[in-house]
Amino acid sequence: MNFTNKDICEREKKVLSSIQKLPYCPIAIKNGKGALLYDYDGNEYIDFLSSASSSNIGHGNKEITQAVKNQMDKITQYTIAYFTCEPPVILAEKIINLAPGDNNKKVLYSTNGSESIDAAIKLSKGYTGRNKIISFYGAYHGSTYGSLSISAISLNMRKKIGSLLPDIYHFNYPICIKCPYGKNEAECNLECFEEIKSAFQMYLPADEVAAVFFEPIAGDSGIIVPPRRYVENLYKLCKENNILFVVDEIQQSLGRCGYWFSIEHFNIEPDLIVMGKSCGGGLPLGIVIGKGEIMECLNAPAHAFTLSGNATVCVAALKMIEIFERDNIIEQAKEKGSYLIDKLNHLKDKYPNVIKDVRGLGLSIGVDLPDKLATKKICYQCIKNGLLLISLGENTLRIQPPLIINKTQLDKSIEILENSINDFIKGKISDDAYIFINGW
Numbered sequence: 241m242n243f244t245n246k247d248i249c250e251r252e253k254k255v256l257s258s259i260q261k262l263p264y265c266p267i268a269i270k271n272g273k274g275a276l277l278y279d280y281d282g283n284e285y286i287d288f289l290s291s292a293s294s295s296n297i298g299h300g301n302k303e304i305t306q307a308v309k310n311q312m313d314k315i316t317q318y319t320i321a322y323f324t325c326e327p328p329v330i331l332a333e334k335i336i337n338l339a340p341g342d343n344n345k346k347v348l349y350s351t352n353g354s355e356s357i358d359a360a361i362k363l364s365k366g367y368t369g370r371n372k373i374i375s376f377y378g379a380y381h382g383s384t385y386g387s388l389s390i391s392a393i394s395l396n397m398r399k400k401i402g403s404l405l406p407d408i409y410h411f412n413y414p415i416c417i418k419c420p421y422g423k424n425e426a427e428c429n430l431e432c433f434e435e436i437k438s439a440f441q442m443y444l445p446a447d448e449v450a451a452v453f454f455e456p457i458a459g460d461s462g463i464i465v466p467p468r469r470y471v472e473n474l475y476k477l478c479k480e481n482n483i484l485f486v487v488d489e490i491q492q493s494l495g496r497c498g499y500w501f502s503i504e505h506f507n508i509e510p511d512l513i514v515m516g517k518s519c520g521g522g523l524p525l526g527i528v529i530g531k532g533e534i535m536e537c538l539n540a541p542a543h544a545f546t547l548s549g550n551a552t553v554c555v556a557a558l559k560m561i562e563i564f565e566r567d568n569i570i571e572q573a574k575e576k577g578s579y580l581i582d583k584l585n586h587l588k589d590k591y592p593n594v595i596k597d598v599r600g601l602g603l604s605i606g607v608d609l610p611d612k613l614a615t616k617k618i619c620y621q622c623i624k625n626g627l628l629l630i631s632l633g634e635n636t637l638r639i640q641p642p643l644i645i646n647k648t649q650l651d652k653s654i655e656i657l658e659n660s661i662n663d664f665i666k667g668k669i670s671d672d673a674y675i676f677i678n679g680w
């Protein structure tokens with residue numbers, strides 16, 4: 241039986257809870273190859289989303305498939321909660337080598353990003369004996385009660401679900417393009433950083449703060465790269481007050497920003513690094529890595545999941561890392577990112593009324609459009625013309641293709657985006673866009 245996108249989407253509506261979706265066009269993905277995707281109507285798309293930055297290696301990688309098959313022929317998984325297996329051990333050894341700083345580190349597994357953030361919250365509180373946590377407006381750290389408590393991006397995520405964690409303090413992230421103080425770069429005195437220092441003077445005792453949870457590039461806030469001096473000051477403030485500096489690398493590692501970890505852009509060694517999404521080579525995995533003494537501060541079994549760090553996922557992760565190293569994928573992602581940013585800036589010069597800002601590092605790029613309606617229309621038209629992408633916030637296009645995307649595909653994507661911009665300017669894009677494109 242040949243199903244269509246419509247068939248699958250209608251069946252989905254009947255059986256899957258809608259609360260786990262932010263629906264875009266009714267598209268059902270059938271298969272993928274590299275940076276290309278195919279749906280049930282036979283359409284081909286260039287993937288500019290990488291399954292929400294979880295398929296950095298691209299789709300249908302035969303080496304990963306083979307590694308997974310080989311492992312599954314031996315044993316799919318056996319819980320590390322009671323016994324052990326070799327792949328999670330090899331992966332931990334590998335990740336410890338990749339992470340910034342010395343090797344006096346340990347790893348903890350979960351099955352996704354949110355659970356790993358919860359682990360980092362527990363570890364921060366356990367290690368410092370403090371209860372308060374600092375995070376940022378616009379941040380998305382996950383959907384569990386813990387990770388949601390430190391997020392501040394969506395009222396719908398918080399409504400009707402009762403109490404979240406207490407003692408969470410949100411501050412402005414340094415979003416210079418929309419500076420809450422109306423300053424430009426020359427006038428900036430890091431007012432948003434000073435907010436935290438003032439809080440320490442007036443109502444938030446620094447010696448009660450366990451951790452600052454920080455995204456070195458703020459993903460769902462619109463792919464925001466903070467000023468280096470902000471990050472350095474924040475880190476220094478943490479160190480002066482024995483507050484743990486925890487980085488959420490769930491969306492930006494492994495390799496997306498041109499380094500294994502986005503914090504490497506700032507030359508800082510965080511106390512804890514939290515990973516998810518792409519780190520499992522496309523399979524579900526969450527990782528926290530941190531200094532040994534922090535990782536041992538709770539009593540077992542303080543954070544245990546039956547299937548976390550299972551052998552098959554770890555083998556997929558290891559194969560992905562091997563491919564990244566062998567084929568120099570991360571260095572190439574950096575170059576491809578610069579190439580793409582140049583092309584996007586060229587479009588910005590050509591269409592200044594439509595493209596308002598282009599920013600990013602490596603293959604993590606945000607493009608600001610004038611407003612929500614323009615964003616819905618351009619997003620919709622790109623998808624219709626074979627470029628699969630979504631938006632962030634009101635007016636940012638999220639551009640995060642698989643790192644293995646090639647130059648021809650990048651050029652083709654720019655062509656589709658430019659055509660969509662022209663269609664938008666000429667008023668040729670259907671109002672269906674307002675129905676189909678939902679977003680945050």
Ligand SMILES: Cc1ncc(COP(=O)(O)O)c(C=O)c1O
Binds near residue numbers: 355455490
């Ligand atoms: C920065 C960041 N942190 C945490 C999460 C939550 O990860 P997961 O969906 O794997 O639970 C996400 C997911 O979008 C994210 O982008």
